[in-house]
Amino acid sequence: MPSALPWLGVSAAVLAVDHLTKYWVLTALPEHTAVPVFDSWWNWYRSYNTGAAFSFLSSAGGWQRHVLTFLALAIAALLTRWLTKLPRHAWPPALAYALLIGGALGNAVDRIMRGHVVDFIQWHWRDWYWPAFNLADVAIVTGAAILVLQGIFRRG
Template identity: 65%
Template sequence: MSQLPSKNALPWLIVSVAVIVLDQLSKAWVLSSLPEYTAIPVIEGVWNWYRTYNTGAAFSFLSDAGGWQKYFFVVLAVAISGLLAAWLRRTARGDWKTALPYALVIGGALGNVIDRLLHGHVVDFIQWHWQEHYWPAFNLADSAIVAGAVGIALVGLFATPPAKPKG
């Protein structure tokens, strides 16, 4: 078993907490200020505020599965967050290229878990489109998950392989 770093990256969980707080504050604003299913242009022809709900996952995957998916996605998000937190524990604190993406995914996943537990669905409100071509609505938690996943992929693609021992 490899030795844990003397100063691990668990303090990066502060980023996760910040993502959760910003996500939940933005959703509270949406729920109190935006009408349901009504596009409010932010940048005409490109970006709308659009309050909608998702009982599924990305691109409404399993949204019409009958309700069991809520618990499946909660368990999945908590398990992934736990795994990433364990990896943070094994990551050196100064390794921000690894720690930041993990923290973003954890914060985004748990932000959406809070929605599922409080509301039974995820609140989405950012809608991008080009003319009549619409991207599915999303939220700040989704943005953090995507940014973190891209970061994890980039670190994996561009990581320097460990040197092979001579012998």
């Protein structure tokens, strides 16, 4: 059985970089104020999300913090188990699991420590604004995309 340790190192790196950027955001950026990176499409925008993706459940009354934290920890544990069972040559799903684990833990730690997730990347085009997100979210979306693409190309 191959070692999952190098892949868990990727998860740890995602978690560390996510929280280093959030530390920067919390110490350097004003709340709810756009700081342009590229005027036409990208801002730093410090905001908080008590819900899930796209602020789903953000006004649910507080119970969602515990449920979302539990789900993130359970999913990270399940993916870690799956990661340990992958054959050595199966690097695409291993990378995907590692990114998903790191991202899930990054946002779970936020919920445990702060009661909400810190978001700070805001993309926009004209008057249309994508909801703010963070590097843990990027890792989750990238990991999910790898799994989807691997499934598509495996069938084709």
